[in-house]
Amino acid sequence: MTISPQSYAAYQLLHDGILALGRAEQVGIRVDVPYIERTQTELTARIASIRDEFKDTPFYREWQKASDKDDVNIDSHVQLRDFLYDVKQYTPTKLTAKGSGSTDKESLKQLNIPELNRLLETKKLKKLWDVLNDFYNEQVNGVIHPFFSLNNVISYRSSSDSPNFQNIPIRDEESMNICRNALYPRPGHQLLEVDYSGLEVHIAACYHQDRTMLKYINNPESDMHRDMAIQIFKLDAYDDHKHKTLRKAAKNGFVFPQFYGDYYVNCAKNLACNWGQLPQGRWQEGQGILLGDIPLADHMIAVGFRNLKQFTAHIERIERDFWDNRFKQYARWKRRWWETYQRTGYIDLYTGFRCQGVMRRNDCVNYPVQGAAFHCLLWSFIQLDRIMREEQWKTRLIGQIHDAIVLDVHPDELEYVTKVIHRVTCDDLPRAWDWIIVPLEIEMDVCPVDGSWAQKSKLK
DNA sequence: AAACCGGGCCAC
DNA sequence: AAACGTGGCCCGGTTT
Numbered sequence: 481m482t483i484s485p486q487s488y489a490a491y492q493l494l495h496d497g498i499l500a501l502g503r504a505e506q507v508g509i510r511v512d513v514p515y516i517e518r519t520q521t522e523l524t525a526r527i528a529s530i531r532d533e534f535k536d537t538p539f540y541r542e543w544q545k546a547s548d549k550d551d552v553n554i555d556s557h558v559q560l561r562d563f564l565y566d567v568k569q570y571t572p573t574k575l576t577a578k579g580s581g582s583t584d585k586e587s588l589k590q591l592n593i594p595e596l597n598r599l600l601e602t603k604k605l606k607k608l609w610d611v612l613n614d615f616y617n618e619q620v621n622g623v624i625h626p627f628f629s630l631n632n633v634i635s636y637r638s639s640s641d642s643p644n645f646q647n648i649p650i651r652d653e654e655s656m657n658i659c660r661n662a663l664y665p666r667p668g669h670q671l672l673e674v675d676y677s678g679l680e681v682h683i684a685a686c687y688h689q690d691r692t693m694l695k696y697i698n699n700p701e702s703d704m705h706r707d708m709a710i711q712i713f714k715l716d717a718y719d720d721h722k723h724k725t726l727r728k729a730a731k732n733g734f735v736f737p738q739f740y741g742d743y744y745v746n747c748a749k750n751l752a753c754n755w756g757q758l759p760q761g762r763w764q765e766g767q768g769i770l771l772g773d774i775p776l777a778d779h780m781i782a783v784g785f786r787n788l789k790q791f792t793a794h795i796e797r798i799e800r801d802f803w804d805n806r807f808k809q810y811a812r813w814k815r816r817w818w819e820t821y822q823r824t825g826y827i828d829l830y831t832g833f834r835c836q837g838v839m840r841r842n843d844c845v846n847y848p849v850q851g852a853a854f855h856c857l858l859w860s861f862i863q864l865d866r867i868m869r870e871e872q873w874k875t876r877l878i879g880q881i882h883d884a885i886v887l888d889v890h891p892d893e894l895e896y897v898t899k900v901i902h903r904v905t906c907d908d909l910p911r912a913w914d915w916i917i918v919p920l921e922i923e924m925d926v927c928p929v930d931g932s933w934a935q936k937s938k939l940k
Numbered sequence: 941a942a943a944c945c946g947g948g949c950c951a952c
Numbered sequence: 953a954a955a956c957g958t959g960g961c962c963c964g965g966t967t968t
Contacts, residue, residue, distance in 0.1 A: 556964055557947060576947060584948060607949065610962060635958060637952090644960045647951035655950085680952085742956040846957040850952090854958095882952045882958090943968070952958080 487832025494630050497858045500865035500877070501628040501638070507876045507888065508625040509645075510664040512932070516612045519658060523609045530602045539595035554599065557583040564591070586753065604655070611659045614643040626879055630858075634843075636833045636851035637882060638858070645879045645886075660934035665888040669875075671927040672887045672894070673936060674901055676857065679883040682918045683853040684739065686830065687845075688813035689917070692806055697918050705731040711798055712751065713776075714783040722772045729755040734795070741842030744799040748792040756780060762787045817844045830915045831855040856920070857883055859912065860905045867900060891929050898924060898939065 531554065534540055543560075544552050546567045552559050564570050565581035572581030573590040581587070585603075588596045618624045626645035628638050640646045648663075649655035665671045676682075678697075685693045696704045709730035710718055720727075733751040756768045756776050763777035763786065771779055785791045803811040821827050821844045826836035829848045839847075857880060864885070865877055874890035875897050889897055902922065910916040924939040 553964075555962095558964065561947095578946070580946090582947085603948085607962085611950080614961075632960095633958060637958060639959050641960060644951080647949090647960065649950060651951085659950095737956055740956040741954090743954075746955075840957095841954075842957065850958065854952095884952085941968100943966100945966080946964090948962085950960085 490832030493831065493855060493858060496862045498630050500862045501880070503865060504877045504879055505625050505627060507878050508623040509878055510623050510666060511615050511619050511662050512664060513616065513619065513622055516616050516662050520609055520612050523605050527602045527605050530598055534595060534598050537595045539593065608649070608655055608658050611648065612662060615662055618643045628880060635847040636829065637854040638880065646881045657934045661932045663933040668929065669888050669890055670929045670931065671933050671936065672889045673884055673925045674905065675884040675923045676905065677921045677923055679856065680849055680853045682920060683856065684849045685918050686915055687848060688810045690807050690810035693810060694918065705735055708735055712795070725755065725769050726771070738799065738802060740846060744796040745792060748788065748795040752788055752791055814845050854882055856909060857885065859909055861885055863904045863908060864901065873897065
């Protein structure tokens with residue numbers, strides 16, 4: 481690890497941080513062991529039943545026949561890849577990093593083979609079984625103690641393991657419920673989750689100070705994801721109810737990938753496959769997500785994009801506009817920091833840490849943002865840990881997920897604790913670090929007393 | 941038998 | 953020119 485010469489503060493942050501995180505590790509999170517055992521049994525049965533059906537299909541029999549093994553292993557993506565792309569001669573829609581045909585979820589879906597969709601169901605359920613199994617293996621007297629490290633990540637973020645507290649399913653509703661229903665506060669308490677809203681975007685803005693981005697951040701009426709949705713999908717007027725999914729598509733399929741350094745060819749493909757319905761390079765009429773009552777594919781054809789090629793050209797123009805016009809200073813900052821790295825061999829974070837060694841262009845702008853954003857969270861975590869002990873709260877900090885803090889709160893303290901959290905995260909932090917030139921905001925979710933983590937809902 | 945690697949998938 | 957950033961964990965399959 482390297483720390484820039486001027487920064488004793490950086491050194492101190494990690495030392496204070498690891499102690500505060502260590503105290504959270506000691507507290508841990510309660511797990512419902514009987515629930516885990518029960519649910520694993522159910523999952524095992526569901527997986528077995530789908531597998532039995534799968535083994536009774538012509539697809540499986542053909543796969544077995546073509547194999548030189550006594551029994552094909554359904555879990556072997558190597559065997560599946562050989563069968564699909566060598567024996568059956570399907571054309572892979574995607575290649576792996578090493579250049580072989582991919583058998584990931586997206587690739588298998590594109591093949592549109594019903595048997596493979598069944599297989600995908602078992603893979604999802606197996607993943608959930610694994611998550612629960614990790615909880616089970618790691619629990620001691622019904623409590624897990626996820627570890628948090630500050631020495632593993634190249635960008636100076638944290639990592640978590642045994643079990644990993646930072647990748648518990650949440651986006652898929654069923655997966656979220658199955659996994660998070662296993663996690664509980666101490667008896668009589670309730671879980672509270674505090675998230676910084678758009679933390680990395682805000683911290684990036686502190687570095688590049690792009691005029692347009694600062695306007696987006698400072699004007700609550702404005703919304704860059706909405707604006708990009710309008711541009712990408714050629715909407716006349718934006719209707720939040722009707723176009724919510726398109727806003728999400730613009731955010732996760734264009735804006736964030738662009739910020740991380742992706743480019744238009746990937747963006748176009750992902751947008752088309754995930755939200756439209758474009759298996760063979762052509763929008764499939766009457767399919768895809770709905771805009772009110774019109775399928776997205778029909779809308780895209782109506783506004784002049786009949787196939788992936790035309791849509792890609794459209795996204796290419798939008799990408800150019802995005803960096804040349806909309807976020808011009810952001811783009812210039814990216815170029816400047818890449819030049820600085822090439823000249824000096826390192827990049828310094830605003831929090832005093834230094835990144836050096838072999839770095840790619842994208843690394844030079846991603847590391848300082850990712851690291852400093854996490855350090856905001858860590859600073860807040862340290863302050864809360866100190867106040868909690870000084871004031872002898874019954875409430876405890878129990879974990880952290882990059883831009884979020886999780887607490888186990890005594891109900892009597894909820895109101896006071898949330899007030900302190902708000903002050904520390906949104907007022908004290910920007911006062912302590914003068915390079916933070918944008919307002920910081922948080923959202924809080926709370927669970928019922930004695931309720932599981934799956935039961936969280938927005939506070940206030 | 942252990943170590944390693946590729947590929948997949950969950951999170952931010 | 954280049955072409956999505958950071959992790960942990962699981963599994964199959966190969967090398968040591």
